[in-house]
Amino acid sequence: MRKAVDYRPRKAFDLVSEALLDTRVVVVNGARQVGKSTLAERVIREHPNGIAKFLDHPLTRSSAEDDPIRFIDHDGLMLIDEVQRVPDLWLAIKHLVDRDPRPGRFLLTGSARLLSLSSLPDSLPGRSETIELWPLSQGEIDGEPDGFIDAAFTHGADIRAEPRDLRRKDYLERVIRGGFPEAVTRETSRRRQRFFQSYVDDLVSRDVKQVADIQKAADMRRLISLLAAQNGGLLNVSRIAGELGVSRPTVQRYVEILETVYLLRLVPAWSANTTTRAVATPKVTFVDTGLAAHLAGPLTDVSIGGLMENFVLGEITRQLSWSDAYARIHHYRDRDQHEVDGVIEDNAGRIIGIEVKAAETVRSHDFKGLRLLRDRLGSRFLAGFVLYCGSQSLPFGDDLACLPISALWTTPRP
Structure with a gap:
């Protein structure tokens, strides 16, 4: 052994x-x-x-x-x-x-x-x-219960998280660290960067070749970099194909390969009969945010927003693999530019909405997309949460609340 x-x-x-x-x-x-x-x-x-x-x-x-x-x-x-x-x-x-x-x-x-x-x-x-x-969840790293999903489907918007001394910079440190056990144990950013670089090199040279006959490894590397720049956004196959100088089917095939080897996880679009204007394009996320941050390069306000959203959706994806609630996660965006970062639907059709803010404050406007879903779905809408980098848990009207992002892993299972 x-x-x-x-x-x-x-x-x-x-x-x-x-x-x-x-x-x-x-x-x-x-x-x-x-x-x-x-x-x-x-x-x-x-x-x-x-x-x-x-x-x-x-x-x-x-x-x-x-x-x-x-x-x-x-x-x-x-x-x-x-x-x-x-x-x-x-x-x-x-x-x-x-x-x-x-x-x-x-x-x-x-x-x-x-x-x-x-x-x-x-x-x-x-x-x-x-x-x-999946890579380690924050609850697995910290020894916390990781019970948000089951608590949300049981209690709706009545969840209240215990305050944690975490601010935006602390969450960013967790995002950049990621959840690969080897990266988590490395004490410096420089050593983690070496791990991530070796990981990408091995992935392209070994794992990808195990599952497909890729003639141009350079195209695959460039694609990975372009996807890292789109992290948290909609998958724009046409734009990527133009930048790479390859066909749309080639890009689609390469993206499928990167999903197969667990580099990417495309979050599918969600729609229902009551939201017929929904856009069907999936959203790009990486299986590990530490690796995504390494590939994206220097942080900007735009990339931080995408990475924080990726971080939250990744924690939810991990929890869904062991939660008692049989549910799946999607995203929602319509042609009028209304959007909700995460739409969690269980087998009974009940909906939990998630909006992610890479900020330490929350405004009423941040609930715009969640209110839209609530009003359209009626009784199917169980709760909507804005998860943010602050510390307070506060109600924002019927079935809506803001919670610190740490509530994802500190909330006990009911």
Whole structure:
């Protein structure tokens, strides 16, 4: 087993452990360097007959390629790390679990969205569960409950956050640090920058080539830089294609690849019958704000706004992976330029609206988009929050309130 350094407990640990009780194959997907292997090894330690195999070792990988069936022959739980490196293992696993449907047979990890990879010969419908592991949340870093989503769907706008001694500069420090465990443990900005640069280099030279045949790595690097400049804004494929001198389909394909390897997360647009003027373009966010800040270069008021929004939407995305509320996050913008940064909708159609302000004060005007949604949606609108860099929690009319951004991770689950 590999030794974990400065391990922080992950919320996903319980999700994986629970899934193994009734599911044959559990897949932990996520970006490289988010702690998938460390998490999986800690799960394996709870299984006395569990074994781990790491496909980044050339000899282990060669064995798996030579005889996949024999490679997976084991009576207990088997961890296979970086399973996308040997696609033929997928069929071998399917063959085995079809004939022996006991739960808890395989724990697989991958640094790409495995079911999106064309190299995989088949999926495992009804046999597997996928759990996404994101960079560390602020609650995981600070040992806080990370309960905002469940509290909002339970209590609506009546949440009140405990004051924290955090101001705009403190939030910016968290944004620039990001959530990669390796970056969090590095004590200086200079050392983090070296980590981020190496990360991008490895991503383009290794991960991207694993999932697609990219002929011009320089175009991919330029695309990543352009997307960092658009962080928090709508994806403008035509403009990017013009700046790169490539076709729109090429840009769209490259963006899909960057989503597959967990560099980007496009936030889909939200619309409903009552908001027919909604714009359908997705919003650009990065999986890690520290990496996004590194790529964006010197901070400006515009880039800080986009990074802070990315930070908040990222924390919400992490919470949605373990919250009791089954919900998804979108953004809303219409042709009249009304917008809401985050629209969280649960399976019952209830809506929580989120607006992000990279400032220490809030004005009534900041609730304009949230009021629009509230008035159009009626009873479906549960609550709207402006999350900002100040410290007070205050009501702003029916179903509306402002909260400090720290409420995302300090609010207890109900």
